[in-house]
Amino acid sequence: MIKIEAIVREEKFEEVKDALNSIEVHGMTISQVMGCGRQKGYTEYVRGSKVDIHILPKIKFEIVVSSEDWANKTVEIIKKTAVTGNHGDGKIFVYDLMNVVRIRTGESGPSAI
Ligand SMILES: Nc1ncnc2c1ncn2[C@@H]1O[C@H](COP(=O)(O)OP(=O)(O)OP(=O)(O)O)[C@@H](O)[C@H]1O
């Protein structure tokens, strides 16, 4: 089992969600997050207080899939839909996942996804 965490631009939310739906990825968790990438450290003073202007709102998708094939498909579709070519397009993190439990039934492992 593999967990994919993708941080994308806010304005790409609908497009990425629809694309995931189109490849029949069903379960997902979506959060509004704040973050920065390599441009961190660029700060400026705004009316006397120091502001880090590169901590920006982003959208985080968390998706768990059962196989490497599905993980590759998921990563590809997110890459394709979330890209603009400009700094700040986001990042995709891929993790090996130890276990999943469906609380209602008590099932665990891939059948609980
Ligand atoms: N190393 C990291 N660890 C955790 N989160 C990160 C990391 N890099 C980026 N992020 C998350 O992804 C978001 C977008 O990052 P961003 O696309 O700016 O990355 P970057 O490495 O600066 O690439 P680019 O040069 O294209 O801007 C950040 O706001 C942050 O939420």
Ligand SMILES: [Mg+2]
């Ligand atoms: Mg950046």
